[in-house]
Amino acid sequence: MERIELFELSKEYLEALKENIIGEHVDFIQESMQDANKADVAALLDELEMMEALFVLRALDPDFSADILNELEEDSQYKVIKAMPPEELATLIDHMDSDDAVDILNQLVVNDREAVISHLEAKEKSLYIIELLRYDEDSAGGLMAKEIIKANLNWTVVQTIDEIRRQAENVEKIFSIYVVDNKEKLLGRVALKKLILASSDTKVADLYEDNIISVPTYMEGEEVAEIMRKYDLEAIPVVNVKNKLVGRITVDDILDLIREQADEDIQAMTGISDDVEESDSVYRLSRARLPWLLIGMVGGLLGAGFIGFFEEGLNAVTALAFFIPLITATGGNVGIQSSTLVVQSLANRSVFADSLTKRLLKVLLVAILNGLVLSLFVMATVVFLYDKEVKFGLVVSIALFSVVLLASFMGTLTPIVLDKLGINPAMASGPFITTANDLLGLGVYFMVATLLLNL
Amino acid sequence: MERIELFELSKEYLEALKENIIGEHVDFIQESMQDANKADVAALLDELEMMEALFVLRALDPDFSADILNELEEDSQYKVIKAMPPEELATLIDHMDSDDAVDILNQLVVNDREAVISHLEAKEKSLYIIELLRYDEDSAGGLMAKEIIKANLNWTVVQTIDEIRRQAENVEKIFSIYVVDNKEKLLGRVALKKLILASSDTKVADLYEDNIISVPTYMEGEEVAEIMRKYDLEAIPVVNVKNKLVGRITVDDILDLIREQADEDIQAMTGISDDVEESDSVYRLSRARLPWLLIGMVGGLLGAGFIGFFEEGLNAVTALAFFIPLITATGGNVGIQSSTLVVQSLANRSVFADSLTKRLLKVLLVAILNGLVLSLFVMATVVFLYDKEVKFGLVVSIALFSVVLLASFMGTLTPIVLDKLGINPAMASGPFITTANDLLGLGVYFMVATLLLNL
Numbered sequence: 001m002e003r004i005e006l007f008e009l010s011k012e013y014l015e016a017l018k019e020n021i022i023g024e025h026v027d028f029i030q031e032s033m034q035d036a037n038k039a040d041v042a043a044l045l046d047e048l049e050m051m052e053a054l055f056v057l058r059a060l061d062p063d064f065s066a067d068i069l070n071e072l073e074e075d076s077q078y079k080v081i082k083a084m085p086p087e088e089l090a091t092l093i094d095h096m097d098s099d100d101a102v103d104i105l106n107q108l109v110v111n112d113r114e115a116v117i118s119h120l121e122a123k124e125k126s127l128y129i130i131e132l133l134r135y136d137e138d139s140a141g142g143l144m145a146k147e148i149i150k151a152n153l154n155w156t157v158v159q160t161i162d163e164i165r166r167q168a169e170n171v172e173k174i175f176s177i178y179v180v181d182n183k184e185k186l187l188g189r190v191a192l193k194k195l196i197l198a199s200s201d202t203k204v205a206d207l208y209e210d211n212i213i214s215v216p217t218y219m220e221g222e223e224v225a226e227i228m229r230k231y232d233l234e235a236i237p238v239v240n241v242k243n244k245l246v247g248r249i250t251v252d253d254i255l256d257l258i259r260e261q262a263d264e265d266i267q268a269m270t271g272i273s274d275d276v277e278e279s280d281s282v283y284r285l286s287r288a289r290l291p292w293l294l295i296g297m298v299g300g301l302l303g304a305g306f307i308g309f310f311e312e313g314l315n316a317v318t319a320l321a322f323f324i325p326l327i328t329a330t331g332g333n334v335g336i337q338s339s340t341l342v343v344q345s346l347a348n349r350s351v352f353a354d355s356l357t358k359r360l361l362k363v364l365l366v367a368i369l370n371g372l373v374l375s376l377f378v379m380a381t382v383v384f385l386y387d388k389e390v391k392f393g394l395v396v397s398i399a400l401f402s403v404v405l406l407a408s409f410m411g412t413l414t415p416i417v418l419d420k421l422g423i424n425p426a427m428a429s430g431p432f433i434t435t436a437n438d439l440l441g442l443g444v445y446f447m448v449a450t451l452l453l454n455l
Numbered sequence: 456m457e458r459i460e461l462f463e464l465s466k467e468y469l470e471a472l473k474e475n476i477i478g479e480h481v482d483f484i485q486e487s488m489q490d491a492n493k494a495d496v497a498a499l500l501d502e503l504e505m506m507e508a509l510f511v512l513r514a515l516d517p518d519f520s521a522d523i524l525n526e527l528e529e530d531s532q533y534k535v536i537k538a539m540p541p542e543e544l545a546t547l548i549d550h551m552d553s554d555d556a557v558d559i560l561n562q563l564v565v566n567d568r569e570a571v572i573s574h575l576e577a578k579e580k581s582l583y584i585i586e587l588l589r590y591d592e593d594s595a596g597g598l599m600a601k602e603i604i605k606a607n608l609n610w611t612v613v614q615t616i617d618e619i620r621r622q623a624e625n626v627e628k629i630f631s632i633y634v635v636d637n638k639e640k641l642l643g644r645v646a647l648k649k650l651i652l653a654s655s656d657t658k659v660a661d662l663y664e665d666n667i668i669s670v671p672t673y674m675e676g677e678e679v680a681e682i683m684r685k686y687d688l689e690a691i692p693v694v695n696v697k698n699k700l701v702g703r704i705t706v707d708d709i710l711d712l713i714r715e716q717a718d719e720d721i722q723a724m725t726g727i728s729d730d731v732e733e734s735d736s737v738y739r740l741s742r743a744r745l746p747w748l749l750i751g752m753v754g755g756l757l758g759a760g761f762i763g764f765f766e767e768g769l770n771a772v773t774a775l776a777f778f779i780p781l782i783t784a785t786g787g788n789v790g791i792q793s794s795t796l797v798v799q800s801l802a803n804r805s806v807f808a809d810s811l812t813k814r815l816l817k818v819l820l821v822a823i824l825n826g827l828v829l830s831l832f833v834m835a836t837v838v839f840l841y842d843k844e845v846k847f848g849l850v851v852s853i854a855l856f857s858v859v860l861l862a863s864f865m866g867t868l869t870p871i872v873l874d875k876l877g878i879n880p881a882m883a884s885g886p887f888i889t890t891a892n893d894l895l896g897l898g899v900y901f902m903v904a905t906l907l908l909n910l
Binding site for chain 1: 725797832
């Protein structure tokens, strides 16, 4: 078999790796992956079968394997940790930061989780983990790591550097040293840069910035992300209700969170009910898409029954049927536009936001303006281009105008209500609402027609 | 007038501020904003009229004003910089990092830009700026800052710390020291942590990691963001084609970029043609939404003309009209789901991605599976619940099945084609494609009806 010396993210290397796994060539794995990046190895392992990935993880140094395990995609990660005996998983978790350890453990059922924790070697780490498991996964407490560097207000620079040395192995990335008082209350921070430039007997008290932004353990992850973005922070300290420093969140976790959030929103908007990717299996893709398609279908069938009520009217004026797609499509477009604007303003709440009444008034004005333009346009087309009666043109344009107004209100109110109920407001731009808007539009259209054309 | 001592992000403070601006009380502004955060002051200034914001910026220290100016929303920022004389803007830009300076200057026309640059005091900064202005705004070169800390491979720790001291004022946040050879080629990096823990005569050559990830100046910002997320980086060095270190990008700029990108995608998907927010004026909101609504309207009118061709068929079988919304809505839902999956996989390109043929085959399989379920469901409902003839049920379900297939293909191919043409593929989930899908669906429906019912 051909010998490939260096790891690379390629189909060729993937093939060579698979062959070497079958041949159980541990040395190939160790040598070729020596200088590889954890994220790259993880991307490669995501392409392997579970048993193959497990073989690779066992061949590598536990410290490196732990890093790789953290970077795996949720699916492959879950399969691998389910397959590992508790002792083995505990060895890897001993090499992880507490926040990553908790992300892994949260995927296991309570019994398995406890079995793994009981096998942990580092006493301090298991205490950290038990504390972190108490927090909601999506809260600041669930996102933070316990590994931080704290300095007491009364320490000198030398003492602080000694503390950094002591913790150097536990805290991979140091951005700031957090300054606390004797009761561990957060007072401020010292940038690493300042520490380097200060003379060694300077007191921390003379170096630190007290104007520090922190978040409470119970704050939602999304809000933490917005604060870190707004204030350009690469790490943020987390405090408990007594303002005691309990951990920190780093920006890399926030980047992952933002991406997951964006994917979730888009999937809510497009009616894909599960977290799927193009590379998933046909069965899984189909299953994830079907529920919302069926709901849309039920809506369409209700619409059919609905139009059926007006069968006589349709028989009398067949042309009514021509404009059905116009009415439903416009309702859908207006509704989605409105809800998107609201969803975006919900994501960036401002203390200066207008009151609900004022916002609805504005929605009304925009809808009237757009509704008028669209109705006039349609009126002209229907009468002059399609050569219909003015009365018929009036039916279509009045119905259209009403649909623009109604869809604007529905599109504005739905995300606000969903948000109040604790449901992701992005759902308001999804197929459920589009379907509801379709039915609403049809109702208005045929009502106007019945009234004006005396059907 | 009541005296408010401390800055806060509230409507009350905003009112007090406005009154003090009218009264020209510079001391109120200076005192109350003394310890405020730049991002908070900017959020407040976004609520003011341009002349009011200008008054506040002029009252504050130029260093602080420069920071605030950078944090303003695009609209307010543009108004303020347009109104400033070049000398004044140059003073603020003298206090900015080169990347922020370029973001500001890029908004001015060439003449104004050159006038500002000619008034800059710092020689080095103006050279930086002139270099950065050459790069495309959305490329790594356009995103990077020139302010970095470089250490030569042969330096000692003491020499490196001296360099940090020399640059401390220019480089606000130091994450790593970049290591270069005599020709300024990037060799690696030293984490600040390592520098602190090393003894002062250690050589940089013995400390640095050579396994460093860098990006070329021409790489697109979106790709840089994905690399920083994947590899958990808080800063990334930028190199030119000769691998010479020319700047660095920090994660705070990437967070802003990701958010802008997400907003843009969502607006593309929902047919809002301009970067608007719920708080914008009625006129602006209306204008941003109208173009796509009109396109949808034209689509709807074309659809009407289209159905008109089948008027006789409709007269013969009125029930055909009932299922128009079902057909168009399903086409729309399937199309949006398909395009979203492709857009997401385009955002996370993988070397292990399947070939186009394989992907389309999978799309076909998913479409057949979902199409079958939906068609059977509809067939049963039409025949048993709505009591129509089997032949009529066949028309609706065959049309539906074809629409699911066609919309899946359209939804998959459109974003791929748009991406190849350099257009944002998220547009493929927008109103234009939904409209096209509607027309396609109607065509298939009436064709099937004509053939099967001999209309």
